[in-house]
Amino acid sequence: MLTVTTIAGVRARRAELDRLGRRVALVPTMGALHEGHLALVRRGRELADEVWASVFVNPTQFGPGEDFERYPRDLETDRRLLEAVGTALLFAPGVKEMYPRPPLTVVSLPGLAERLCGAYRPGHFAGVATVVAKLLGIARPEVAVFGAKDWQQVTVIRRMVADLDMPARIEVLPTIRETDGLAMSSRNAYLKPAERVAAARIYSALVAVKDAVVGGERDAAAVAAMLAERIGREPLLTVQYAEAVNPDTLERNEKIAGRVLLVVAVHAGTTRLIDNLLVEVPS
Numbered sequence: 001m002l003t004v005t006t007i008a009g010v011r012a013r014r015a016e017l018d019r020l021g022r023r024v025a026l027v028p029t030m031g032a033l034h035e036g037h038l039a040l041v042r043r044g045r046e047l048a049d050e051v052w053a054s055v056f057v058n059p060t061q062f063g064p065g066e067d068f069e070r071y072p073r074d075l076e077t078d079r080r081l082l083e084a085v086g087t088a089l090l091f092a093p094g095v096k097e098m099y100p101r102p103p104l105t106v107v108s109l110p111g112l113a114e115r116l117c118g119a120y121r122p123g124h125f126a127g128v129a130t131v132v133a134k135l136l137g138i139a140r141p142e143v144a145v146f147g148a149k150d151w152q153q154v155t156v157i158r159r160m161v162a163d164l165d166m167p168a169r170i171e172v173l174p175t176i177r178e179t180d181g182l183a184m185s186s187r188n189a190y191l192k193p194a195e196r197v198a199a200a201r202i203y204s205a206l207v208a209v210k211d212a213v214v215g216g217e218r219d220a221a222a223v224a225a226m227l228a229e230r231i232g233r234e235p236l237l238t239v240q241y242a243e244a245v246n247p248d249t250l251e252r253n254e255k256i257a258g259r260v261l262l263v264v265a266v267h268a269g270t271t272r273l274i275d276n277l278l279v280e281v282p283s
C-alpha cells in the first residue's frame with residue numbers, strides 16, 4: 001500500500017492509472033477505522049481495479065465546541081487495517097495540504113443541508129460537501145463508496161454530484177452494526193461502559209418503530225414521537241431529534257407512503273450518536 005500525504009502525489013499515481021486504463025474506487029474517511037469503514041473498502045475492491053482510502057479529520061465540518069480536537073486519531077492502526085483489506089493507496093494529508101488558505105469556494109446545499117443534523121450543526125454539510133468535492137477532484141475516482149449510516153451526508157453528496165456533473169458514481173452500503181445493534185462509529189470509543197450498554201436502545205427503538213409502521217401506523221408525527229419516546233425511556237440517552245422523513249428529500253410528509261426513513265440523533269453523555277433505518281411501507 002502506498003501512503004501519500006500530498007495532493008501532487010495522488011495526482012501522479014492517478015495519472016499512471018489513467019495510462020494503464022485502471023479504475024479507482026475511493027473511500028473517504030476521518031480515520032479511527034472500524035468494520036463499517038472496512039466493509040466500504042472491500043466493496044470498493046469489487047467495483048474498481050484499485051481501492052483508495054483517504055483519512056482526513058476535516059476541520060471545516062466541525063462546529064465551535066464540537067469534538068475536532070479530541071476526535072480519535074490513530075494513523076498507524078488505520079494504515080495496518082487498510083493494508084490488510086487490500087487498499088492500494090492511502091491519502092492522509094495534513095490540514096495545511098488540504099487548506100493552504102481558508103477556502104473561499106464552498107459547496108452549499110441550502111434546505112437539504114439545514115434539515116435534521118444540519119439544524120443542530122450549522123455549516124457541517126457545507127464542510128462535508130466541500131471536502132468531498134476536493135477529494136473527488138484530487139483522486140478522480142470512477143466510484144466513491146459511502147455508508148448509509150450517514151444518510152443525510154449521502155443525500156447531500158449525491159445531490160452535489162448530480163448538480164455539478166461530477167463524474168464519480170456514488171455507491172452506498174448498509175450500516176454495519178455491533179452484535180447488540182449499535183451502529184459502528186468512531187465516536188463509540190467515547191462512550192463510558194454504561195452509556196455503551198444504553199446506546200443499544202437506539203437501534204432497538206428503530207426496529208420497534210419500524211414494526212409499528214409495517215403494522216399499519218402511517219401518521220409521521222406519531223411515528224416520530226414514538227421513536228423519541230422509546231429512546232427516551234433509557235435514562236442515559238437524550239434525544240436531539242427523532243424523525244420520520246421522506247428518504248430522498250428528508251422532509252416530513254404527514255402521511256407515510258412508499259418509503260420512510262426513521263432517523264435520530266441522540267446524546268449519551270457528551271457523545272452524539274446518529275442512526276437511521278429505512279422502512280418500505282407495504283401498499
Ligand code: AMP
Pocket residue numbers: 028029030031035036037039040145146147148149150173174175176177183184185186
Ligand atoms: P467517517 O470516518 O465517520 O467520516 O465515515 C467514513 C465513511 O464510513 C462514511 O461514508 C460513513 O457513512 C461510513 N461509515 C461510518 N460508519 C459506518 C457503519 N457503521 N457502517 C457502514 N458505513 C459506515
